[in-house]
Amino acid sequence: DTGVSQDPRHKITKRGQNVTFRCDPISEHNRLYWYRQTLGQGPEFLTYFQNEAQLEKSRLLSDRFSAERPKGSFSTLEIQRTEQGDSAMYLCASSYGQGNNEKLFFGSGTQLSVL
């Protein structure tokens, strides 16, 4: 399988705990994105990397959220001191992009439930 993979598929945690998600993009893709999706809404942009550089962060991304892509391959998204409002589907996507005309390939997402 050469698609985008995300781990875990589901995560249940208690409020106040830290969680970390992993995304493995398609290997030749240089761009990697994180999105968050809640029920009835479309994916909301969180942040993106071009290779290992984090080039843009949404104002939705509070200080409790941090993302890394240390070697320009896989990426992690960490949420510290989780809150119930963090419950959502976290989607990772990758693309081979040089400009705006790119197609994103999405993983199946990590469904986070904060109790």
Added chain:
Amino acid sequence: DQQVKQNSPSLSVQEGRISILNCDYTNSMFDYFLWYKKYPAEGPTFLISISSIKDKNEDGRFTVFLNKSAKHLSLHIVPSQPGDSAVYFCAASVVGMRFGAGTRLTVKP
């Protein structure tokens, strides 16, 4: 900031008929538009795209129309099939693609 809007949360059509899904955008800097399809428990998958230099792009049963002056695009599915039942997202490409809220299409046999 809702730069991409899909005002119809749901649409139901009969098998064999045309499905028309609509999308409006506010940012005139957008120059590339896409439609994604999403099934439950899966990530969105790319369906069709259009560059702002065109007003129509066709791929089999799927056609996307772009009206730049109205900042409006639409997806036509003809003929609709039950397997097309899914949530459809309109997206506009700046770096950090922006998505609409989605339209749930149900195609009834």
